[in-house]
Amino acid sequence: MRRCRRSAAFFLAASLTTFAARAYAAADPPRAGEEVEDEARARFEQGVELLQKGAWSDALVAFSTSARLYPTPQAINNAAICLRKLGRYDEALDQVGALLLDFPDLPAEKRQAAEREAAELAKLVGAISVEGAEPGAQITIDGRDRGIFPAPRPFRVLTGSHLVRVLQEGFLPFEARVEVVAGETLRITVSRQRRVPEAPPPAPGPAPRAAPPARRFGIELAGAMMISPSFGGEIMETCTKRCDATPALGGYGVLRGSYAIGASLDLGISAGFLAGRKTLTDRRTPLHPPPSVPVGPVDDTLTLSGGLLGIWVGTRLGKQPFLDLRFGAGAMLGRMSDVRSWTDAETHAAGPFGATSFGGFLYLDPEVRVGVRVGEHLSLAVGVEAMMLLAVAPPAWPENRAFSDPRYGIFTFRSESLAGPVLFLVLPSVSARYTF
Template identity: 30%
Template sequence: MVGELERPLAARRGPKHDRQAANPRGRAGAPLRRWPGATAALLATLLAPLSSSAQSGPQPAPEQPAPAPSTPAEAAPAPARAQSMEVPVSEAVRQEALMHFEKGFALLNEGAWSPGLSELLLSRKLFPTRIATYNAAVALRKLQRYDEALDMFETYLRDFPVSGEEREEALRQIAELRTLVGTIELVGAETGAVISVDGQDRGQYPPIRPLRVPAGNHMLRVFKEGYDPFVIRVDVAGGQTKNVQVTLRRLARYGSLRVIESSGKPVSVSIDGIVVGKAPWTGILSVGDHEVTLRGEGKVGTQPASASVKSQSVTTLSLLAEELDAVLHVEPVPIGASVWINSVKVGDGVWIGRLKQGTHRVEVRANGYLADAQSVTLSKGGRQKLRVSLDRDEDAEVWSKPPKLTLDATASFLIAPTFGGDLASGCGEACESSIGLGALGMIHGGYEFGSGFGVGLEAGGIFAVQSLENRTASVVPVGVPPVPSAGTANDALRLGGFLVGVTAGYHVGERFPALFRIGAGALLGEVRDERAGTFELSRTPVAVEGEQARTTFDAAPQVDFPWAAYIYLDPEVRFGLRLSERFELSAGVKLLMLLALRKPTWDGTRAIPAGIDGVATYPAESVMGDFALMVAPGASLRYTF
């Protein structure tokens, strides 16, 4: 950003003091430029094309070398060449341009950047010169209007001859500004739709030039007659392009508005911050209140006015355009707050517009915040920026919804990839293991604060089954040498139990609510294991006449009921639909994560028939692991007391 000036401009006039004119510089290295003998030199520049045009039509002033900005006192006067004009400009206009330049330069030197810029821009409009263009670019950067500063520096290099050092300085400024400026790329808008950024007209769609904006947050509006306006707030990063998909929908309810300028002045009509045409103007708009302003040449226009459009009828608004001497820039916080000027709503978010000099009432409103009204006094030719920060209204409904008691019941389908434990570890290539399937039912009771945060209790039941076939297993004969007999076993597992715990969650949304909740507690239950298998005999079998001796025996089905104790966590997310004031239906998914306090383990003392070996026992194997994960998608019905 361009900083404060290093040296004041010599205020006195005369050849001696002209040679000592200062060349102030800002922190960003962009000096304001005023060459020695600036008044006489600029006047010569402005008048030179006039004398030549009297003989042979408009001609640019002859090129003269410009001095380096850092050593103005050592060089001869070297005026900037004026831009070529297709139409000759009168001497009176040129002298007026010179007057506005001198006034603007003096204001910039005093730190009055906004009014000084206004004078320089007016000087450029009357007769563009190199010096006015350069200093206008410096002032725009100082005012943080980075996109306009970038355009002005590019215009400076494109339209005027500059020395090598001046070009180098301008290119450095352009490189820095491009990191502070982003681009908005619009896609899908209707052809001819009008584009507005932060209340400033940016042409029609598709735009001819890139929509450059300073990095930051901006209010984008796209309007076409017969359609609902497209309004969106966009964040644009410096040096980046933000793509915006524009969707314009045809109006469902509409009326007509006719806008007239009562004195017949040529003015453009702006509706809700978007230029829609020239007065008199008639167009179709949505039903409701609209903000209307007129803008003419220079400072001619009207302050914001309100027009109420009624369905299927024509509303006529007659306004008188007059001189608007000041500019007001309102920046509300929060950024989307609505802005009212003299009791007329002018839009949501940042507003920049022309007003009469004098005192105006500015009001900013936002849901959940205390409205703030201020009086601002604008001086003639001034540009004032007003930042209005709203205080949060702690009593507003949006922040302080009443607390409530809630009760909901959830039924879920349960999926468990595996129960884990020793049984799952023994399931090799020949083993077949099914996915665990079951059901989970939970009841939640809670206390929900107005913010949506809530705490509560939960309880429920769980049921799940899983089977393993042909897993590697063994038995140990009893009363014979304790040599394990290898074989295979089939297990049918069934988990059943109760859960109880505490919960914490966040509930948000009205029509389509969402719930984010997590519970923690204990699962107490048992795992029923029905087991059968085929195993080798540990003793040599004796053949029976007519039959072949078997070397294996079939273990008859046995059932064990080992107890299970787990700690659980069950995070869940649910999205729903409000059925009435008290009832809400939702669907979601819960993860049930189990961490063992006591693993369910087969009773290793249980005896089973073992053929000629007599009896045997299965080893004490865990039928569930230290950790188990289950997924439970389901539906829930919630009641609010």
């Protein structure tokens, strides 16, 4: 009996397939453009060819597209056949139901065949009825959207296990896994959906700390040892053979003011004082007029001192510890003194004879420092400066400066520069800086 019913259904499909073109032409078409109608007919004919080859999935796509563009009982029936071949009995039953509902004027023979097919498919599927949900809730079965609650009819599904979910905004989701038996309708009552609990307001935390004010102004005090290999000048040119010259040693102090531009750039002014001393021993220098008694080698004590005023620019890299790179420039107004004395062959000590000369210099002062912050305002650093003094008016032993000695009478030394055009100074320093 079951085989007969299936044969009747397949007979209906075969008849609809065989006479598709004739029936399609005879159908009373809905309002549609000619292009849409032609497209629907082409997709239907494509589906017929695929159906005859057993390409069920591709044929289903073709018939479904044709029915969507231009609904005919032939396209809907053939789509149902493809769905049954693919084992999608619930969807096939929906298609047969649509065929009976949407085309009430089907010939009696074809309607009876469709009704028999619907009865056969109904034995292969079950149904799920959802009750008690919130109006407007979304219903999904096995991840497939099946519409909103309340539904006009139970949802047809294949036999076996299914996951039903009911979702509504503002409510906790309902979820149930059920087993569906063929030919029966399983009813699911949704327990009263609870609203999503509102999150409690966050506990008041500590008030955010205000950002510390920008530290733009600063004041710095630095001290350094001064080291120079030579002051240069014409006086050094006479220090030959047995003459011995010591490096110049001294000290340097500077007070700097700064203003920060951005996060790492500083501009500032500086004011400082520099003093250094060096000695020359056994240097030969003539007297004028030449004395009758031989003069012994002269010992010189040279002292350079002066005040500096300039500007500087620098950048700070890193946080703790930090690296400062600076470059300064300015002017120095200073003086240089030379104190001379000697002892001749007869152990006669002459001197000291001293003279002072003022001079002007420009200076360039690159500097590198490494330091750490000590608290919020104070930082300490060590570094080294390589200062270069450029003589604008080099200091010199004054011309015609006369001296008197009981043994040598009245005499003068020749005029000679006490410093060269360029002096190099190395200044290893320590510093403290306060920002506010």
